Amino acid sequence: MMNILVVEDEPGIHKFLKQGLEEEGYAVDVADDGHQGLALATGKSYHIMLLDWMLPGMSGLEICKQLRERHIDTPIIFLTAKDTIQETIEGLQAGANDYIKKPFSFEELLERIRVQLRNVKVSTESIIIENIKIDLNAHQVFKDEVEIHLTQKEFELLVFLIRNQGKVCTRKDIIEQVWDIHFDYDTGVIDVFVNGIRKKLDLDKETGFLQTIRGIGYLVR
Amino acid sequence: MMNILVVEDEPGIHKFLKQGLEEEGYAVDVADDGHQGLALATGKSYHIMLLDWMLPGMSGLEICKQLRERHIDTPIIFLTAKDTIQETIEGLQAGANDYIKKPFSFEELLERIRVQLRNVKVSTESIIIENIKIDLNAHQVFKDEVEIHLTQKEFELLVFLIRNQGKVCTRKDIIEQVWDIHFDYDTGVIDVFVNGIRKKLDLDKETGFLQTIRGIGYLVR
DNA sequence: TTTGTATGATGAATATTTTAGTAGTAGAAG
DNA sequence: CTTCTACTACTAAAATATTCATCATACAAA
Numbered sequence: 001m002m003n004i005l006v007v008e009d010e011p012g013i014h015k016f017l018k019q020g021l022e023e024e025g026y027a028v029d030v031a032d033d034g035h036q037g038l039a040l041a042t043g044k045s046y047h048i049m050l051l052d053w054m055l056p057g058m059s060g061l062e063i064c065k066q067l068r069e070r071h072i073d074t075p076i077i078f079l080t081a082k083d084t085i086q087e088t089i090e091g092l093q094a095g096a097n098d099y100i101k102k103p104f105s106f107e108e109l110l111e112r113i114r115v116q117l118r119n120v121k122v123s124t125e126s127i128i129i130e131n132i133k134i135d136l137n138a139h140q141v142f143k144d145e146v147e148i149h150l151t152q153k154e155f156e157l158l159v160f161l162i163r164n165q166g167k168v169c170t171r172k173d174i175i176e177q178v179w180d181i182h183f184d185y186d187t188g189v190i191d192v193f194v195n196g197i198r199k200k201l202d203l204d205k206e207t208g209f210l211q212t213i214r215g216i217g218y219l220v221r
Numbered sequence: 222m223m224n225i226l227v228v229e230d231e232p233g234i235h236k237f238l239k240q241g242l243e244e245e246g247y248a249v250d251v252a253d254d255g256h257q258g259l260a261l262a263t264g265k266s267y268h269i270m271l272l273d274w275m276l277p278g279m280s281g282l283e284i285c286k287q288l289r290e291r292h293i294d295t296p297i298i299f300l301t302a303k304d305t306i307q308e309t310i311e312g313l314q315a316g317a318n319d320y321i322k323k324p325f326s327f328e329e330l331l332e333r334i335r336v337q338l339r340n341v342k343v344s345t346e347s348i349i350i351e352n353i354k355i356d357l358n359a360h361q362v363f364k365d366e367v368e369i370h371l372t373q374k375e376f377e378l379l380v381f382l383i384r385n386q387g388k389v390c391t392r393k394d395i396i397e398q399v400w401d402i403h404f405d406y407d408t409g410v411i412d413v414f415v416n417g418i419r420k421k422l423d424l425d426k427e428t429g430f431l432q433t434i435r436g437i438g439y440l441v442r
Numbered sequence: 443t444t445t446g447t448a449t450g451a452t453g454a455a456t457a458t459t460t461t462a463g464t465a466g467t468a469g470a471a472g
Numbered sequence: 473c474t475t476c477t478a479c480t481a482c483t484a485a486a487a488t489a490t491t492c493a494t495c496a497t498a499c500a501a502a
Contacts, residue, residue: 085326092332098319105306111313119340151446167358189448191492198493205493213360214456214491215373372457410459412481426482435467435480 003027005049007037009056020106034058041067046074048116053080061094068095075116127162130209148200157193161220170217223268224248228258230276241327255279262288267295269337274301282315289316296337348383351430369421378414382441391438
């Protein structure tokens, strides 16, 4: 199930959106001031966020910028009365994915939400790569339909690498993003865990999809 | 270096878009009827496409649907006078990524194009020169679609030289930028690595794009 | 205890640099 | 025009350095 964060202070729209979106089957969280919005956005994982611009506490624009700075790439749609071209551009430059002016058609909003979800859908729910299936919700990994138990860190590492499919992840990237260590990149942990994953999933060092890029890091093909 | 396909029949808008986008540094192809548009869209690879809805031959909506059916996932922005909510939804459902109603602001269009390009950019960082393709994300090099393994330093050197395409890189430049050595420019390393690259990529000393400039350094044509 | 996570040591594989011999080039002198 | 000389580049192979996989083990949390 897809979950949506709505940050909106006007009680009328607030209620209308929550009800309308829930009827469509989305799980909706609502925040009615900027700080609460940012806190929810950073603390929990959403599939998409709808932001008003003018909010008590902190503006939607500011929330958007801060999220992008922290590399939280959840799609953001602005939903605002600020309707000039200049403001639209500013909102999009801040990192938003779409910008809808009030008053808006709920049907169009729904469709624009779906457009954004099309892009992320692939990377939520579950990922399949070769004979490996990864269920991101259940935190389960299957190899040829047989469940393979990965530990927490092994799972996180695998997901991180697969999410960056096609990009080389440097050791620094990995240690920062997966272990959240921002100094001393020089432990052998990564090697050990990669090794563990390869062993459990029976991935060949040479031919498997999880490749070593010597001197740099690792890459999922 | 992004290229855009514009499918639009009205000569005025047609010209205006081509010129405006080219001024922004995009490579623009224009088609003025539906069939030609589809042919270009399927035959060549674009980073983004702008489609009018009403077109002679085949509608933009139809083009969009056909492309999605063939799993061509290039971002599509509709740019059309069809301005009802119902039509907007129909356009987005057909697989478009954004829908802009005429008359539109060129500045806003530019920004919305950038939004779409943000998504693809990551996977598009590659350089092609003759029959050699260099994927900067995956750190991979292909010659005639076959992967050639270069070591870290070989890769760095090649990228450095290619990034300075057309400019002669002196030995000093190279040793400073690629090796980060700021004294003792007189080792034979560069020669050795150039030699290695030429060998692996099968570049002829005389005719290949990686040329020796005697007494100075090297040059990529 | 059991399970998950991190560290350190080892050796093998691979990358980088140095060295040295060969070959090619340009300018000067015969 | 040829030959000599000094210089520069090319190449292979040897020497050195780095990186990774693996194992054993230690520590921490459940």
